[in-house]
Amino acid sequence: MKGLTAACWAETLKIRRSKMLLITILACLFMTMMMGLMMFISKNPDLARKFGLLGTKASLLDINADWITYFGLFNMVIAMAGLIGFAFITSWVFGREYSDRTITDLLALPVSRISIVLSKFIVIVIWCVLLSLLSIILGLLSGGMINLAGWSNETIFQGIYTFMITALLTILLCTPVAFVASYSRGYLAPISFVIFTVLIAQFISILGFAPYFPWAIPALYSGAAGESVQLGAISYIILFLTSISGLIGTIAWWNLADHT
Helix, strand or coil, X not given: CHHHXXXXXXXXXXXXXXXXXXXXXHHHHHHHHHHHHHHHHHHCHHHHHHHHHHHHHHHHHCCCCEHHHHHHHHHHHHHHHHHHHHHHHHHHHHHHHHHCCCHHHHHCCCCCHHHHHHHHHHHHHHHHXXXXXXXXXXXXXXXXXXXXXXXXXXHHHHHHHHHHHHHHHHHHCHHHHHHHHHHHCCCHHHHHHHHHHHHHHHHHHHHCCHHHCHHHHHHHHHCCCCCCCCCCHHHHHHHHXXXXXXXXXXXXXXXXXXXX
């Protein structure tokens, strides 16, 4: 237990001393500002011309300036962009050990390899959850400043609940990314892997098998594919099995592979 605590503390120090934390926070701010701006333009169509192309796009979308639509956009973003964003964080946490050539020094420490891997996953989960919370808090503040219509306790609770569950489902898919980052020993392969799965998810959706493809499930849950899509227990089982497989695979790789 002490080894795991020490490893978590070491991973936290790495993040605090890097620029990645600031970059991810700025990305959340940018995402929230863009969605808030989109809703503001939708609510004030007379100002759309002053915003050039962005204003034109917002008008063409013909979206309602209310809380239900706003949460729908947030949920869609966390399901789609979150896959890439969380994968980027995961690939950095695992891949940097190889690119910075610190892997041999790390494995020489008197801490078990399982503790090292688990500490990385713990830090990744906390990091991604905090970013999700930051996004939804900023989103609520932004929506309040715009004075969106349709405020109700039920709408806000359901919107926040759907957003956080979607975020957690997306975070669970970080474990296969960690395995790819460890196996490829770098950043490029895991990012390419996630982009590939996002593209495949689009084709799978067309064929009607999206509820059985792990990387399409968060988007389906968020409602991005429409209200008519209902997820059964098998969808969640597939996603959880995928996450567990990625975790076990990553631990096995760190324990059995030759890292020299």
